[in-house]
Amino acid sequence: MNNISSIFTEYMFIAMETAIDASALIIKMYKKDVQITQKNDFSPVTEADLASSTLIKMKLAQTQIPIIDEETQVIDYSIRKNWSKVWSVDPLDGTKEFIAQNDHFSVNIALIEHQEAVFGLIADPVQQKMIVGGKKYGVFEFNFSDFANLSNWKRITEPNLDLKYWTIAISQSHHSEKEVQFLKYFKDKYSSEIELKKKGSALKFFDMLHHEVQLYPRFATTMEWDIAAGQAILEGIGGLVLETNTQQKLKYNKPLMYNPNFIAFHPLFLNHFQTFNWHEQNFFN
Template sequence: MNILLLTAIKAAIHAGADIMNIYSDDFEVTLKSDYSPLTIADENANVVINSYLEKTAIPIISEENKQTPFSTRKNWDTCWMVDPLDGTKEFIKRNGEFTVNIALIKNNAPVLGVIYIPVSKTLYYAEVSHNKAYKIELNAHEFTEEVLKNSIAIAPKKSNNNQITIVGSRSHKSEATHAFIQSLEAHGNDVRLVSKGSSLKFCLVAEGHANIYPRFAPTMEWDTAAGHAICNAVGLNVMQVDKNEALCYNKENLLNPYFIIQ
């Protein structure tokens, strides 16, 4: 296995263990400058992940790191993209729908991705060039060789006649998403909506539990990079709504445009 993918897997599992130590106890919630919530779980997971990724000597873009100016970042052909706790709102609600996201970006595109769901100990990972993505449910928050041996390949599903399952955000619903669903129904489709938090939405489409994930609400690059890699590895496209181009990474503005996965 690619040593960088292996490093990201170990980092995600270790971070998940730390997150769960806090999840089972009381914790304080503060607000960042953009009014998004922050907990010590976000911060601790970030420290853990940095401790692994810094050893690779590849620069890191993380939601919880101080951001490097674009004047420096624009010269990076490779970087890590990290959300140490994606779905902090779901973490606070204690509904289990939060993840650890780690991706490697090369020439503005994700080339590998890892998503770990701490509550269920479920790991997804992919190296895009191999055209396969994998899933495994662990017995404990630890990496062993059995993780790789027992992982199973996942694949998306094709639409069944006019039945379409759409996955949407649990905490970021929008009128544009509702209008998108109505447009599908107007063409005679039987549309079912499933709501999930964090990057779980990418995983549901990648493993065939949903057909489409339309996102008409703000996301940052660290929210999408790992899921983008996993979806690309199984043949799915993550395309911008306003033009026929894939999402790209390490932009000057790390805010994503709206996108659709299918």
């Protein structure tokens, strides 16, 4: 694994180290009496969100790449549209799970180039693990304690498994009627057993990278920083994240930060992908 040092750039390693430091800061505040306030959209924000955001912005500044961060006012698109590269950062993804103390939260950092997520990392502060990668780089998982010991990093590759049923990831806290319709559609169309796996935050992509989940449909509101890292990493093992309306990959650094409805496909499911009739049900539109 010694060639890992030549796979990733210096600023990618800076992002990894930054996520480890942010995770340590978050854990210091976890299960403590932290201040909780509401943002303008009525979603909660904690001291841990803000402290992690401040740390990440400070450390990523040395890369001289602009930053889009959930807890910072987004710069006007008239300026952002000229950025060829930008970091997309969720300093604490899964704030509701952090407050509920169910361990399902993460730190997400993605590198966007020309509106595409080319590199991503998702750090699990509780388990002290990280997955990193992208289509050009492959995907690796390591314990925080092995960050400097590249020989202990595990490369994750596209699997060759024979599955008896499909496992579908759904949100721990956010659901919609379209999600219910999709699950019924899927079960009827494929006449197969399905298992649902609830989890908060981008940790769903950990399950996809471990080949434990094959589909992640999302028909509720998400923002760019929620998904960018997961998309980059999933593409690194041959998966896809596609808009339900256009069947195109999600784009980033858009005029508005909202994601459209999407489905994340594990490579094990892609053989069935063409059998989707995207216009058969209104939840695909």
